[in-house]
Amino acid sequence: MTEHLGYEKHDAAGRGSGNSRNGTRSKTVLTEIGPVEIEVPRDVDSSFDPQIVKKRQRRLTGIDEIVLSLTAKGLTTGEISAHFQDIYGASVSKDTISRITDKVVGEMTEWQNRPLDRVYPVIFIDAVHVKVRDGQVTNRPMYVAIGVTVNGERDILGIWAGEGGEGAKFWLSVLTEIKNRGVADVCIVVCDGLKGLPEAINTVWELAVVQTCIIHLIRNTFRFASRKYWDAMARDLKPVYTAPSESAARERFAEFTQTWGQQYPAIIKMWDNAWSEFVPFLDYDVEIRRVICSTNAIESVNARYRRAVRARGHFPTEQAALKCLYLATRALDPTGKGKARWAMRWKPALNAFAITFEGRITPNGN
Template sequence: MCKGCPLKAKAITEELCGHAFSAATVSAATVRLDEALKAFFEQPLKESYPYLILDARYERAREAGVIASQAVLVAIGVDWEGRRQVLGVELANRESHSSWREFMAGLKLRGLAGVEFVVSDDHPGLRAAIQEVLPEAVWQRCYVHFLRNALDYVRRKVDDDCLMELRWFYDRRDFAEVKRDLAQWIAKWQAKYPRLVTWVEDNIEASRRR
């Protein structure tokens, strides 16, 4: 059945489906999938999403016959009931002010409105684009990214309690509790991890804006 089909297509479909498909079949299915995704990500946004999560990851992608690392920009809306919906996914050569600005402008053209709160990492280009396209929204630094960034300020081996206590700050709902616990955390770890403590003091406020 697969005589003449590329070995890679045959191997992948056998592994995933338990059955081999020809390269032409795989290509046709890919075209249909691309069309379905294009229609999904171009549909009007009729619902209100007061919360918007923006993130990016890098993946290997083929463009003009060349495979290279590209940024995948992602927008997730959260409605008043807490339900999440992927609103947009777009490839960009890299994360930049212009790529994020164009991505968010496209969402607004599709009807995105009423955004009150945006969560993202601290990428300068992304923050500038948020301020430009969604100036009315409050920005908060993603706490997951905050914790990942914190690892840059400690040695490879770090006390588990130090990071665990830092994670717990995210669960605090009362600002007075955060201030009290942060002061205790600083006093406990200042001598052992001075660079980390200084960085946390300078950056945690943006991750706690609710």
């Protein structure tokens, strides 16, 4: 209406303009959630043409998808209700919004239990921590596994709700479930340095190489250091994880220790403790290294999850948290599977995997 009239509500510029606001009129439209009454703005000379709900339009579609999209972005039921009031002048109750989001529970369960490929060159495992209000607000880990298929696609394998802090025992149950869904072999599992996790991984996939996530190592390095040193530290660490061999990496890390060890001894200790799970990375072809260090494909997922979790602050139930993260996953890809190409140079990487892990990689992953 403001654009149509050329001036804001109550603006003196509208005096004598020949046209002005003339309140609203009620209108009932049919939606997927039933009849909804909205308030349509009017002007004095009836020249205003509504853009969101057109004149004589009696059916409004896409309400469900709007609700699901806003939920995926982390909006609460109250905020979504207010959004509809602002945009449509319509009141959509919190209960109605909850019923819409509850419709995806069956879809989410089907997605969570779908069969998976027989082999994955790489699986990344991580946890997103959310606040759940269950009597009292507690931090709960939501476990996420992301696979790279033999076709070079990102495949989000599932999301699992844990209890208390992140633990290797729960990861063992998650990885066992993934195996039971058809994953017979994984070449490399990339994870953080959680105690007991390498043993849990090799219990499920005996031949899997356990690789400490380089991204986690660098991120944890920054947690111990002042922000003003992050860029310098990143530059000094790059020669370590891009070294051609373990001995060369040791030399570069000795230089890093000489520069930063006295000021930040905890960083040096952290890298020393993680070294045995870090060094397998150094034996790989550069193409395999690129796949493991591909931050974009991982961070695009993590960033989507973090935005949704931050926007909500906390969730009323575990199910609400799972729904939000599932809808965020669904929004990554129109097919609802969360798939995307991992890297543009996939064929060289596939060749490197096939040679390094001879006999374990098949062209179609089955």
